[in-house]
Amino acid sequence: MSTGTGTSPGTDTDKATDAAESRAATATTAAYKTIARGLGTGAPVYALLIVLLVALAATDPGFYEPDRFLAFVKRAAPLVILAAGQYLVIVCGEFDLSVGAIVTAGVVATAEVYGTYPDAPWLLMTAGLLLAGAVAGLVNGLITTRLRVPSFITTLGMMLILEGAVFYWTGGSPQGQLPQDFRQVGRGTAMGWLPWAVLACLAAGVLVVLLMRSDFGRTLIATGDSQRAAHLAGVRVHRARVLAFVFSGVAAALAAVLVGGFSGVSAQAGRGYEFEAITAVVLGGVALGGGRGSVVAAMAGAFSLQALFTWLNLQGVSGALESTVQGVIVIAAVGIGAADFSRLRRRRARPPGAPPGSTPGIASGTPPATPSGTSPATPSGGTPS
Amino acid sequence: MHAKQATHTMLAMHGVSKSFLGVRVLHGVSLDLAAGEVHALVGENGAGKSTLMKVLAGEHVPDEGTITLDGRSHHFSHPAQAQAAGIGIIHQEFALLEHRTVAENVFLGREPTRYGLVDRRAMEARTTQLLTELGELDITPRTYVRDLSVARQQTVEIVKALASDVRVLVMDEPTAPLADHEAGLLHALVRRLAARGLGILYISHRLREVFELSQRVTVLKDGRHVTTVRTRDTSTDAIVRAMVGRELSAYYPPRARPEEVGETRLTVRGGGNTRLRGIDLTLRAGEVTGIAGLQGSGRTSLARALFGAAPFTTGTMTVGGPPLRPGTPRRAIRAGIALVTEDRKAEGLALRQSVRDNALLVTRAVPDRERPPAARELTALLERVRLHARGEDQEARYLSGGNQQKVVIAKWLAARPRVLLFDEPTRGVDVGAKAAIHTLVRDLAKEGLAVLIVSSELPELIGMSDRILVMAEGRIAGELPAGASEEDVMRLATASSDGPEPPPSTDPPSRSDPPPPSAQAPHEGTAPTAQEGAE
Numbered sequence: 001m002s003t004g005t006g007t008s009p010g011t012d013t014d015k016a017t018d019a020a021e022s023r024a025a026t027a028t029t030a031a032y033k034t035i036a037r038g039l040g041t042g043a044p045v046y047a048l049l050i051v052l053l054v055a056l057a058a059t060d061p062g063f064y065e066p067d068r069f070l071a072f073v074k075r076a077a078p079l080v081i082l083a084a085g086q087y088l089v090i091v092c093g094e095f096d097l098s099v100g101a102i103v104t105a106g107v108v109a110t111a112e113v114y115g116t117y118p119d120a121p122w123l124l125m126t127a128g129l130l131l132a133g134a135v136a137g138l139v140n141g142l143i144t145t146r147l148r149v150p151s152f153i154t155t156l157g158m159m160l161i162l163e164g165a166v167f168y169w170t171g172g173s174p175q176g177q178l179p180q181d182f183r184q185v186g187r188g189t190a191m192g193w194l195p196w197a198v199l200a201c202l203a204a205g206v207l208v209v210l211l212m213r214s215d216f217g218r219t220l221i222a223t224g225d226s227q228r229a230a231h232l233a234g235v236r237v238h239r240a241r242v243l244a245f246v247f248s249g250v251a252a253a254l255a256a257v258l259v260g261g262f263s264g265v266s267a268q269a270g271r272g273y274e275f276e277a278i279t280a281v282v283l284g285g286v287a288l289g290g291g292r293g294s295v296v297a298a299m300a301g302a303f304s305l306q307a308l309f310t311w312l313n314l315q316g317v318s319g320a321l322e323s324t325v326q327g328v329i330v331i332a333a334v335g336i337g338a339a340d341f342s343r344l345r346r347r348r349a350r351p352p353g354a355p356p357g358s359t360p361g362i363a364s365g366t367p368p369a370t371p372s373g374t375s376p377a378t379p380s381g382g383t384p385s
Numbered sequence: 386m387h388a389k390q391a392t393h394t395m396l397a398m399h400g401v402s403k404s405f406l407g408v409r410v411l412h413g414v415s416l417d418l419a420a421g422e423v424h425a426l427v428g429e430n431g432a433g434k435s436t437l438m439k440v441l442a443g444e445h446v447p448d449e450g451t452i453t454l455d456g457r458s459h460h461f462s463h464p465a466q467a468q469a470a471g472i473g474i475i476h477q478e479f480a481l482l483e484h485r486t487v488a489e490n491v492f493l494g495r496e497p498t499r500y501g502l503v504d505r506r507a508m509e510a511r512t513t514q515l516l517t518e519l520g521e522l523d524i525t526p527r528t529y530v531r532d533l534s535v536a537r538q539q540t541v542e543i544v545k546a547l548a549s550d551v552r553v554l555v556m557d558e559p560t561a562p563l564a565d566h567e568a569g570l571l572h573a574l575v576r577r578l579a580a581r582g583l584g585i586l587y588i589s590h591r592l593r594e595v596f597e598l599s600q601r602v603t604v605l606k607d608g609r610h611v612t613t614v615r616t617r618d619t620s621t622d623a624i625v626r627a628m629v630g631r632e633l634s635a636y637y638p639p640r641a642r643p644e645e646v647g648e649t650r651l652t653v654r655g656g657g658n659t660r661l662r663g664i665d666l667t668l669r670a671g672e673v674t675g676i677a678g679l680q681g682s683g684r685t686s687l688a689r690a691l692f693g694a695a696p697f698t699t700g701t702m703t704v705g706g707p708p709l710r711p712g713t714p715r716r717a718i719r720a721g722i723a724l725v726t727e728d729r730k731a732e733g734l735a736l737r738q739s740v741r742d743n744a745l746l747v748t749r750a751v752p753d754r755e756r757p758p759a760a761r762e763l764t765a766l767l768e769r770v771r772l773h774a775r776g777e778d779q780e781a782r783y784l785s786g787g788n789q790q791k792v793v794i795a796k797w798l799a800a801r802p803r804v805l806l807f808d809e810p811t812r813g814v815d816v817g818a819k820a821a822i823h824t825l826v827r828d829l830a831k832e833g834l835a836v837l838i839v840s841s842e843l844p845e846l847i848g849m850s851d852r853i854l855v856m857a858e859g860r861i862a863g864e865l866p867a868g869a870s871e872e873d874v875m876r877l878a879t880a881s882s883d884g885p886e887p888p889p890s891t892d893p894p895s896r897s898d899p900p901p902p903s904a905q906a907p908h909e910g911t912a913p914t915a916q917e918g919a920e
Contacts, residue, residue, distance in 0.1 A: 059614055213750065216752075218738075218745070218749055219746065219750050222735040222738055226732075229732050229734055232724065232733075232748055233746045233747045233750055233796065234715040234751040235750040235751040291738070345426055
């Protein structure tokens with residue numbers, strides 16, 4: 001690295017100057033490539049999302065009126081946030097099935113607390129709810145890592161425990177109300193047109209993207225890829241996993257704030273959200289088992305799922321079929337991914353003399369043809385960098 | 386052809402060649418076997434013994450060469466075909482289902498049926514018959530395999546092979562996992578099998594049993610056939626010479642001059658754990674210390690103990706000053722120790738992550754303010770290790786073995802270690818990358834790092850090391866100066882206290898060597914969990 005001309009103090013700026021001077025042209029192509037590769041990580045899901053959005057426009061010309069479109073994003077927001085949290089857990093090789101129950105418990109418990117202290121400040125209640133979500137995630141994480149209970153079981157147990165507790169506490173019909181100021185985040189708008197929920201969703205998205213680009217995010221994904229290698233490289237793999245669960249818990253609590261604000265108190269507030277979140281993440285091409293996939297694609301998966309449900313609704317398909325559709329999607333996404341992967345491996349295994357570095361398709365900007373994103377186009381399984 | 390037998394040849398392998406990823410591991414090897422013969426196959430680690438046997442067993446398809454059994458030519462492309470032709474193989478690691486009975490294991494996949502149901506009685510009767518024929522009356526068909534000792538499990542493996550009418554039985558270091566008296570019983574069993582007319586190919590590192598059991602010995606070296614001799618016409622010395630006697634073909638950078646060896650960087654006094662005993666070791670700046678030994682002698686265990694992956698439980702250790710016995714890799718990294726592991730794919734790299742993410746993993750996981758930020762120096766670092774990749778975004782799994790190893794080394798260099806441990810630094814690495822790695826290692830020592838190399842490739846170890854410590858049975862059996870001969874090393878490594886040599890494990894060696902015989906207490910299963918701490 002040259003020491004620059006003296007005008008630029010920082011090395012980063014030097015680097016930029018260097019690049020600009022010596023290889024401006026290549027830098028531009030490199031930038032395009034980076035973007036293409038970043039999107040390539042989950043390319044099929046972006047294609048799917050575009051197709052669905054076009055289909056929505058075709059079915060319902062009024063869909064893209066600002067109000068209605070924002071309302072759509074607002075409805076999708078809790079799922080997008082849950083998908084981001086779920087992504088963190090899945091990418092390090094675990095599952096979190098408890099998020100739906102955390103949403104329900106969060107909504108119901110907040111209402112109960114308001115029943116006792118009707119004048120509690122909404123900011124304090126929201127903060128308390130997020131903290132409770134973090135604690136639930138912490139418990140999930142500690143049980144999974146310290147007691148070595150598979151996370152599938154841990155979080156399934158947590159889900160049942162929370163559901164049972166909610167039922168016991170409320171007797172099936174939750175009492176209490178959520179006051180207007182608390183519900184503002186879920187249903188209100190900023191500046192009269194931009195829903196707070198959209199802002200919350202954006203903020204959560206940006207935070208998770210930054211997190212995945214941080215040292216923690218990179219070590220988290222490496223842990224999901226190879227726990228042994230990560231451990232021997234000094235990664236505190238338990239801590240990384242526990243933190244992933246904590247983030248997922250916080251995401252669930254944030255989703256609870258939105259859901260509670262949007263649709264009020266119900267003992268079914270978060271039902272099914274855990275599977276919708278997992279479906280969204282899988283749809284985004286994130287590999288179950290960890291180590292691969294982008295969080296942006298996972299969130300795009302959530303939008304796609306919401307768009308699909310909306311479209312089916314417009315087509316007059318019964319809402320009762322939602323879970324059926326979801327089941328088909330999950331199986332198809334994972335199945336296609338697995339099939340593609342095994343074919344890829346066989347192809348690479350066939351010419352034993354060929355250097356493995358020459359495998360075609362690496363780092364090409366072309367989107368792979370599978371919705372699971374297990375194609376070699378994935379750069380690092382992470383966010384666009 | 387060599388060593389034509391007067392007795393009729395039952396099995397003949399001719400001109401077998403095999404390459405993996407462009408690296409040729411077998412060069413036209415030929416071998417023949419007569420009925421009733423025990424034919425020993427010896428060679429250093431990586432000589433190609435196991436590969437040759439896997440070709441025979443249909444697990445690898447040879448690039449060239451023929452296999453003839455009883456006059457019929459065979460082309461095995463699947464283990465089942467070899468099995469059907471009458472070739473049985475007893476691997477170092479057993480292929481038994483622990484939670485099923487002996488009889489169920491023996492007839493796995495070819496259970497006798499009656500009216501469409503498994504005929505348990507016939508299965509058990511036949512198993513009993515086979516066990517009786519072998520004089521193994523202590524095993525009952527209904528015993529669960531998990532309840533049997535290792536030696537008995539091995540017997541079940543043999544019975545399983547016999548149940549499918551084998552003609553040729555391949556045994557890959559069968560006495561490795563066995564205690565002394567069990568090995569004796571196995572030898573007796575092998576003789577009985579040969580007496581029944583089976584041809585037995587017997588791979589072993591233990592020359593004593595080779596001389597006790599076999600009629601002929603074939604020596605392989607670097608994937609080539611060296612010699613086949615009648616056992617009674619040869620001697621241990623001659624075999625050892627044939628195993629190691631090769632010219633130093635590779636170029637190694639010049640060794641450290643005495644004035645280049647600096648301060649002490651790491652000391653161990655009386656270090657021990659379940660696999661190591663009484664380790665005394667000093668690593669100095671600027672010096673490359675080589676660790677030699679057979680598989681299972683504790684070489685890998687030593688490296689892992691120093692790195693805290695399978696820590697010492699006794700003794701004292703200092704790293705550049707105050708006493709410190711790292712209990713986790715993270716502690717060792719903080720103390721300036723780095724370990725390039727033997728199993729690159731499982732332990733060295735996150736294969737689906739980019740070159741960049743892999744190279745920066747340690748610095749990200751163990752941040753250190755005193756260290757310059759590695760991300761900025763990454764390009765220079767990758768140039769330094771002479772990485773050939775498409776770019777920093779390329780996924781590690783698409784790199785060749787040599788380039789993968791360079792990424793691993795870059796990952797550690799980014800953390801600025803003071804002590805660098807290498808376990809098999811050039812395994813699975815092509816010749817060009819090998820030379821680059823050798824030069825790099827020497828340069829690093831010149832810059833003041835203390836380097837330790839574990840290698841089963843003796844020429845490499847001798848060529849690189851400023852001194853060589855030879856390990857046997859979990860202890861350091863002796864120290865040799867730079868330029869010691871391979872025979873010297875092998876003599877120290879094989880000269881065991883009267884008992885059998887330390888139990889070697891798998892070939893290629895597993896990441897954790899088995900414990901020395903004394904520590905081979907009944908249930909060792911709990912011992913290595915420390916290194917799995919992350920699990």
